Amino acid sequence: MEERFSGAVLRRSHNGSEKKRPTMGEIGLNHFAPYLMNRLMARWNINMSEELREYDMTTAKMRALAVLSVSSSVTINELAVFAVTEQSTMSRTLDSLEQQGFIRRQPRAEDMRIRDVSITEDGRAAFEKVWPTMYDLFLQMFDGVEEAEYRAFIATLHKVLHNIRKHEI
Numbered sequence: 001m002e003e004r005f006s007g008a009v010l011r012r013s014h015n016g017s018e019k020k021r022p023t024m025g026e027i028g029l030n031h032f033a034p035y036l037m038n039r040l041m042a043r044w045n046i047n048m049s050e051e052l053r054e055y056d057m058t059t060a061k062m063r064a065l066a067v068l069s070v071s072s073s074v075t076i077n078e079l080a081v082f083a084v085t086e087q088s089t090m091s092r093t094l095d096s097l098e099q100q101g102f103i104r105r106q107p108r109a110e111d112m113r114i115r116d117v118s119i120t121e122d123g124r125a126a127f128e129k130v131w132p133t134m135y136d137l138f139l140q141m142f143d144g145v146e147e148a149e150y151r152a153f154i155a156t157l158h159k160v161l162h163n164i165r166k167h168e169i
Contacts, residue, residue: 068119
């Protein structure tokens, strides 16, 4: 793919005057962050999916267990947001995880319409089996990236997420 763009990608007007937007061709896909993020996450998801087959686990199950492994209890809606999964997919995923004995859903005492989801010891053990594979793929993704670069990357991602998020979580 040809690299052509050397100008400012983030052209902003701070005084109200119109600035000419660069074209996609001028920027180029390899300088357009959403394109690169999609490629990264698509590859990550494919790699994880392939590795998870060994554990008879789906990406949605892994994401749910990952979130629950660091949270004492969350609602189904919160879990769907944290796990970046459609709520309908999360509900089906939780049905399966509950049948496997990996999670527990309980009505909230102050509002019986809300269900809190928590991980069981079996669920924690299942996630602990998957975690080394997940961490190794993470290390592979960031091979050659220095710790300071990684911290700057994470800080930038948090800024971007703040700019686009619809949920406070």
